[in-house]
Amino acid sequence: MALQEEFKEFSEKAKSLPPTTMDADKLVLYGLYKQATVGTVDTNRPGIFSPKERAKWDAWKAVEGKTKEEAMSDYIVKVKQLQEGTSA
Numbered sequence: 001m002a003l004q005e006e007f008k009e010f011s012e013k014a015k016s017l018p019p020t021t022m023d024a025d026k027l028v029l030y031g032l033y034k035q036a037t038v039g040t041v042d043t044n045r046p047g048i049f050s051p052k053e054r055a056k057w058d059a060w061k062a063v064e065g066k067t068k069e070e071a072m073s074d075y076i077v078k079v080k081q082l083q084e085g086t087s088a
Contacts, residue, residue: 007036007072010079017082029078031059036071040064 001009034041041061048055058067064070 002055003069004074006076010076013083014075014079017079018085021082025078027055029075029082030056031061032066032071032075032078033065034060035063035066036068036075039068072078 011033014033041057042062043057045057045061048054063074066074
């Protein structure tokens with residue numbers, strides 16, 4: 001299966017992760033997803049009065065420099081880990 005197809009499949013699976021999934025893990029997924037689909041952060045960091053948007057931006061910024069393929073691969077691995085109930 002091509003990486004692009006596997007990424008698409010796992011982005012669908014990520015929508016049905018258990019409700020107990022930690023916010024930190026969700027942020028990692030968000031950052032990897034944005035890096036894989038959009039690329040490098042292209043917006044300014046949200047202000048202090050937008051803590052949720054700021055956390056998402058920080059998660060995306062943390063994976064800056066990864067190639068699209070690296071971000072897709074890391075995303076797939078992370079979803080697999082979360083599906084198994086392990087956090088890494």
